[in-house]
Amino acid sequence: MSRMKIERKCEILEKKQLGDAIYMVLGVGDIVSTSDTRPGQFVHIKCGHSRLLRRPISICEWTGSRDGDTLAIVFEVRGEGTAWLARREAGDFLDVLGPLGNGFTIQDGPYLLVGGGIGVPPMLGCAGAAGGSSTAILGFRSKDKAILLDRFASDCANCLVATDDGSLGYHGFVDALVRQELGKERHYQGVLACGPKPMLKSVAKVAEEFGVPCQVSMEERMGCGVGACLVCACDMADGSRKHVCKDGPVFDSKEVDWDA
């Protein structure tokens, strides 16, 4: 039988503001060392007693050590649950389930890592896993929303930024930069992407044009987070409906029905 899944109380070891987002490091016992933690996986976090449903948040980076593993998450306040989470302080404990789902499949790089907005943090884990040779293309609405740039600069061979308003880097969307990079024949192993669905759709389209494999991290509203309740349906190109929490959140872009 497969490994025991873990639900436990995790201490917030560190909390800091990162642009509009909050970066938190959680002390997670031996969650990392006893599981096959991969970038693109998520944790399901209980956000107070009055909210029944946990909130899925991607793993940004992690460490495993004998003194206890850590997981870092980065999140934005979107509603009541994330607002509750944002009020927690270092020293508080969170009820965490995970790591859950299938992350990105990464062999030796280089990869083209594409992140948009709050989809940027999980790509940092990919940068590490791909071994430093990758190129990151990060999209933000404006310069003041840009986060983790120094981290990507040190973990990647190359880091390009696009902003919707042109206040930093390329003026426009990331898919234009993806086209530019894939045109350079750098022999990318693949494109890995996380961000809003319209962004994923256009990145997937460009990757397909160039014949480069593309993995995307999808979002859907969740219940159980483990594959039992079937609420987190994602429409597939073959007409079936898979489940983001268990079959994903990372899918091969060709599997996904982008017109759903």
Place this chain on the structure above:
Amino acid sequence: MPDVNLSVNLAGVTLKNPVVVASGTFGFGREYSQFYDLGELGGICAKGLTLHPREGNPAPRIAETPMGILNSVGLQNPGVDAFIGEELPFLRRFDTKVIANISGNTPEEYGIMCEKLSAAGVDMIEVNISCPNVKAGGLAYGTRPKLAAEVTEVAKRHAGSTPVMVKLSPNVTDITEIARAAADAGADALSLINTIRGMRIDVNTRRPVLKMNTGGLSGPAVLPVAVRMVWEVAQAVDIPILGMGGVAKGEDAAQLMLAGASAVAVGTALFADPFTPLKVRDSLAEIAGKQGLSAVSGLTGGVKPW
């Protein structure tokens, strides 16, 4: 505290404890088996099956509401044959009762499924006549006594010696009418409640949160409705009841049992805490023990109405 006997009898099926998991919230057990031994559960109501595979409704299929959730999964399932071939053997590895849950478009479909499941050796068949999330059949059977009786009769005729439990909808004016119809048609047990139809609207986009616009409400918010309905049904029929709707702790389960349930199911509460059924079981035993009972079954029907 003296040892309290946890086992209960549900229509001739002995459950080692009165806590089962509710259909559709536990899949076919594989996922939660990674958290604990499924043999700790009194029983497992498997995800609702249909004769043919179904992909269900488009997402979003879930919305959070005050102390509850709305769902509109729409009976996504691999079909009864795949269940028997691939899922049942897995469930059989655990020392717990397996209750198959079925929905049909016609009485004939219920009949065919009962025949297959009975031959496959499930411990009980839960006949869902109350799914609010499918257009054909489903809820219609659960809101009209005549149709409920017809489906029950057909199910019984095809289920052989496997006990048939009919799952009732709360979306009716008088639930005792349907309960009596099912009981008179030969149901061995009743389970209630299924979800209550509801809706949530995103004020900013003016769109319903669920893609299907409406869905079924479950979770702690529905507990008082479930307790009331179990109480009404218990007075109307002589067959045992599996009570469910909003159970999150031992006290909730005890309420349903006092109202007349022989066993209880835990559903939505699993999403917050996968260990809820085990906690409910332990706390039920404690409640029964504190009340001087030697068996939790002593709670059933024990309410003292004013």
